[in-house]
Amino acid sequence: MTARWGLVLLPPFIFSFFLVAASQSVFLELSFFEDLGLGRKGEDFVLDNYTRFLTDSFYLHALWTTIKTSALAALFTLVLGFPVAYLIARMRSQWAMVLIAGIVVATFVTIVIKVYGLIVIFSANGILNRSLMEIGILSEPFTIFGNVSGVVIGLMHFTLGFGVLLLYSVIQTIPRSLEDAAAIHGANRWRVYRRVIFPLALPGVTVGALMIFNMCMGAFTSAALLGGGRVFTLPVLVQRVVMMELKFSMGATLAAILLVSVIAINLLSIFMLRRMKAAHLVVV
Amino acid sequence: MRGSWKVLRAGLVAGSVVAASGAASFTAVAGEFDGVTLRVGTWGGSWKANMVELIVPKFEAMGGKIEFVTGSPQANFAKVITGRGKAPFDVMEVLDAQIGDAMESGYFQKVDLSKIPNKKYVDDYQYNENMVGSWHTQEVICYHVDKFAEQGIPVPKTYADLIHPKLAGKVSFPDINSGGGLANFTAINIAAGGDRDNVQPGLELINKMKVLKFWSRGGETLSQFESGDILAAVSNGGWCLRTRKAGVNVDSVHPVIGNGNVGVAKVGWLGILKSAEGKNVEAAHWFINEYLTEEFQLLFAVKSGIVPINKNAIARMHEDEVIRDILVLDQEKIANELRFDYTGINLSAWTDQWNRMVAK
Structure with a gap:
């Protein structure tokens, strides 16, 4: 008799689905009513909030800023995280576990503390700006406040540890013997990376990229603290619209669009990965 | 002291x-x-x-x-x-x-x-x-006395004086959604010639200021003065006071608003x-x-x-030198500060215009 392991997943699925559906359904419903301010909504089912979003360059720009900052943060996290994860995964000494433990501990540090650390490092009198100005690379201090670069740096700081851990587990699934075999047959290091490691890691890297991207799309703290009140990602706008302007229906619309955008981008990515697999561009 | x-x-x-x-x-x-x-x-x-x-x-x-x-x-x-x-x-x-x-x-x-x-x-x-x-708080322009003198920047009298090449990216201003946001936005708008129906003059003036950060918590002004990120801040006088007491040589200016008002409450x-x-x-x-x-x-x-707001308490504040320096304690001057009646204002529309102006 075949064990029906799928049933084991049912309770957590129901639990997770309830938690997500219960909260999101309230927002989704609210988004279809006119916003009358002070938390009040109209009585008729309308699409005004969505029409407003889709025809207003301010909101579309906020959506674009959210996707752009999240994509850049995910990309740079992978670029920085992959070599680190690879080195740790291939280390033969006990230091590998120490480094992994260090990264795990670092992920426990709350994002607010991490961002304040960045603010101290990047401040005008901070160690980084002072050093770069002393050696003549910068003539003016570089600031991470109030610009997209700062928000991307903040998001990377938020996701880098998680990214390394994720990539580490992906690389560990690639047998070292494949690299050795390629090297024995004359492939140089770069070719081994390009033709062996990267194609094998690509599905895992793609999933990791999506997870990091999703985390960034919903991230509020980095954008709020480093955006300087002028980089409006959708989570920041949702907070301002709901908490400060008390426009619950419009806030719900922004939240719904954020949710739909994330789902759409994830589905599109999975579709593209399947196309690549069909074209034998990746090994799954 | x-x-x-x-x-x-x-x-x-x-x-x-x-x-x-x-x-x-x-x-x-x-x-x-x-x-x-x-x-x-x-x-x-x-x-x-x-x-x-x-x-x-x-x-x-x-x-x-x-x-x-x-x-x-x-x-x-x-x-x-x-x-x-x-x-x-x-x-x-x-x-x-x-x-x-x-x-x-x-x-x-x-x-x-x-x-x-x-x-x-x-x-x-x-x-x-x-x-x-x-x-009540007194919303002031708080500036770094030594840095202004060092760089030859004139002491500001009103918000427009913060438009200075050496202050570009060195000024912080309260976000409209912060505690002091509306009071200061209203004041700068009136000082720039705007009124309750037209906030564009205020927005344009803020835009010209090249603000580093629109702060959401007053404590940020203190830490940014300490870190050297800003040389001036529009903030509640209390934060200017605490910045001075924390050891940064700052002073306050109660900005000239116009219509006889000096300072903002x-x-x-x-x-x-x-x-x-x-x-x-x-x-x-x-x-x-x-x-x-x-x-x-x-x-x-x-x-x-x-x-x-307790008059006896105000009288006793004269005993503190720093408070005397930073805040206005004279009842006549306090009465002359801008106090704005927000009744009937569409604050949502103000916020909307603000967001569009500051968004990057």
Whole structure:
């Protein structure tokens, strides 16, 4: 008799689905009513909030800023995280576990503390700006406040540890013997990376990229603290619209669009990965 | 300076003793609030700490307990709205700009002014049957004295003076959604020639200032002065005061607004929620009355940099040299500060225009 392991997943699925559906359904419903301010909504089912979003360059720009900052943060996290994860995964000494433990501990540090650390490092009198100005690379201090670069740096700081851990587990699934075999047959290091490691890691890297991207799309703290009140990602706008302007229906619309955008981008990515697999561009 | 600080502290202690002997409060007896838990919506940090230091012990002596729900008035008002008036507190801090919305919401009950005997120490315009005034802040231009002198930047007299090439990216301004946001935005708009129906002049002036950061918490101005990120900030005078006391040589300018106004006042109020019932309503009145005592108002001023509305407390603030330097204590000048009536203003439209101007 075949064990029906799928049933084991049912309770957590129901639990997770309830938690997500219960909260999101309230927002989704609210988004279809006119916003009358002070938390009040109209009585008729309308699409005004969505029409407003889709025809207003301010909101579309906020959506674009959210996707752009999240994509850049995910990309740079992978670029920085992959070599680190690879080195740790291939280390033969006990230091590998120490480094992994260090990264795990670092992920426990709350994002607010991490961002304040960045603010101290990047401040005008901070160690980084002072050093770069002393050696003549910068003539003016570089600031991470109030610009997209700062928000991307903040998001990377938020996701880098998680990214390394994720990539580490992906690389560990690639047998070292494949690299050795390629090297024995004359492939140089770069070719081994390009033709062996990267194609094998690509599905895992793609999933990791999506997870990091999703985390960034919903991230509020980095954008709020480093955006300087002028980089409006959708989570920041949702907070301002709901908490400060008390426009619950419009806030719900922004939240719904954020949710739909994330789902759409994830589905599109999975579709593209399947196309690549069909074209034998990746090994799954 | 340290000497005057000690004198003021000694005065505070003496005042507290007098207050403890029952001279300043309205009649309250031990056991009067047995089993009552009063819930107060206020800011955290020094604001809550002041209350814990002076008000909470008195309430506990009468058998009650005070719980705090901390957050900005905007965030706390959002909790009231979300709960459809069933607020997680009985009494809350309200900003002047919120009063219109607060009244429109219908979630606040009338204040029985006969239960606020300490109102005799404040001006008539600072209380009414809907809310009772609690403090006021002076919104100032705070600037780094040494850096301005070093770089040859003239001392500003008004907001437009912050448009200077050497100040580009070195000025911070309150976000419209922060505690001081609307007061300062209103002031800069009027100073730039705008009015309640047209905020474009103010927005354009802010845009020309090349602001580094629109701050959401006043404490950011202190840390950014210390880190060298900013040379000037538009902020509540209390933060300028604390920055000076933290060792950064800053001074304040009370900006010329026009129409005879010099300086900007942001006014705090206390309101009682309709959801408060029974003994909690009595306790809420008692709390408001305690808030207006000379001792508490003075402690609040010294620790949090607000300007008291209790006239006796204002008089005692002259004893502190730094406070004298940074804040305006002359009653005539205080009366001359810009106080804006937000009734009928479409604040949502203002915020919308603000967002579009500052967005990157």
